[in-house]
Amino acid sequence: MSTEELLVRVDQTRCVGTGQCARTAPDDLALGPNGRAYPRNPHATDRDLLTEAAELCPVEALSVHLAATGEQIAPAD
């Protein structure tokens, strides 16, 4: 597993609160009191699970970036 630090972003205006991402990557994502997902870990590294979570999001509210460069790694364009 890569240990490269990742930046997880959730667009609060797009998230519809399915909770799918939080079930897929519970260490790094959770649903907040407003019913929308938020990144709970500022030092996320689980690229495989976070990529899966971003690909599963039905409204593309979740994106995963390399913390060092900001490059988006998921979802794929």
Ligand code: SF4
């Ligand atoms: S999968 Fe997408 S829509 Fe569902 S809670 Fe996560 S960010 Fe929000």
